[in-house]
Amino acid sequence: MVERTLTVRVARIARQTPEILSFELAHPAGRPLPGYQAGAHIDVHMPGGFSRQYSLARADGGDASTYLIGVKREAASRGGSASMHARVREGDLLPISAPRNTFPIHAEAKRHVLLAGGIGMTPLLAMAQALAREGADFELCLFVRSEEHLAFADALREPLLAPHVRVHFDDGDASRKINLRQLLAVRRPGTHLYVCGPGGFMQAVRNAAAHWPEDVVHAEYFAAPADAAGGTGKPFVLRLAERGITVPVAGDQTAVDALHAFGIDIPVSCEQGLCGTCVVGCEGEGAEHRDFCLTRSERAHKVALCCSRAKGDELVIAL
Ligand code: FES
Incomplete structure (x- = not known):
């Protein structure tokens, strides 16, 4: 049984990068949408019968009048991201689920390190905005190919957020890539780590943070890792x-x-x-x-x- 609880109108579509579009989703009658905590995601049911999860890319300021998501058109799309890019237009109605959060900010942390690879920035951007409003000690590190591949650049430049943001452009040049092992070599007491991005990036962060306690490393996956066991086995x-x-x-x-x-x-x-x-x-x-x-x-x-x-x-x- 697929969960469908809300219908929203696509209020605005904006190109963020050559591969990423953002979609602003509003209640069709202009009413507030259900509130959420930073890190939450929604299921979007799109033309063609596809359903995909997208993180909400903006902290809920208390009146969730719209939801913001970022959708990267995947070269190997199984249909979901291609449908969002090619078939969804401003004014369309889309069924979505209510927000769910399996990637929350851990309030007990004294410091938060947020590491995002590419489109994995969406939940972490919302978390960074929420942490900035609270005056928390945090750092948002974004790993993207080049400046033209950096989504939500305006939000990252907001005065409250900008001092906490580090962007690493690798431009395909290995010598310019940040050394994750160096970055994560020393864990200050009370620090929690949050990571979201493509599978290879997630694994690289997990390897570099292998000496961190397991319960302070939090990850949001887009897809199950290739070696995942699946749902079948012995009776x-x-x-x-x-x-x-x-x-x-x-x-x-x-x-x-x-x-x-x-x-x-x-x-x-x-x-x-x-x-x-x-x-x-x-x-x-x-x-x-x-x-x-x-x-x-x-x-x-x-x-x-x-x-x-x-x-x-x-x-x-x-x-
Ligand atoms: S249906 Fe998504 S975790 Fe089970």
Whole structure:
């Protein structure tokens, strides 16, 4: 079951870079849209039947009158980004989900380091704006090819934000690339790290921050890593604690599929463990977590049913 809760009007489309368009989305009747915390994303249901997650690229100032997203046209587009670029026009109506946040700012941090590769800047830009308003200690480092590939340049130049922004243009020249290992070599106490970008960039940051405690490194993935385990494996039983029933999950089924076959629909969106739509409560430590959206502490009591399975023969969930 795909979650669709709102319809918005495309109020404005602007070219940010040769590959990135921004879309400003408004309530069709001009009413405020649901509020959100920086780092949140929405699902956008677009022409052609595609559905994709896009981060909200602007901090909610308290009146979320519009949402701003950035869409990069991927050379290897499976249809989603191509549809947004070629078929969506100002004035069109688009169904979207309400904002969800699986990439929040950790308020307990004394300092925040935000690392973005290319279009991965969108959630981090919103987070940087929110941190700037709070007067927090933070740094936003953007890694892009060249100046013409830098999206949302106006927002980055805002006086409140600009002193915290470092942009690294590599221009394809390896000698100009920032050394991530140097950047992350020393972690000041209380620092949290947030990273979003293409798969290779994410892995490079994770390697460079391998000595950082796991629970201070936060990542937002666009797609499951190539070596992700997926949602199938050995058979197990789902025990639904509230209903008092069990549902068998075959080896070639996901938990979501098994529940659906049993007449119980779980909302899904990405079906890759990225967006958090299918997350439910779980009991004990019985889950083999395969998602990319839950934190370690959340995994103690939640599970993403589109991809995760039982470690053993049974998984108890709060349904
Ligand atoms: S549907 Fe996106 S995490 Fe499961």
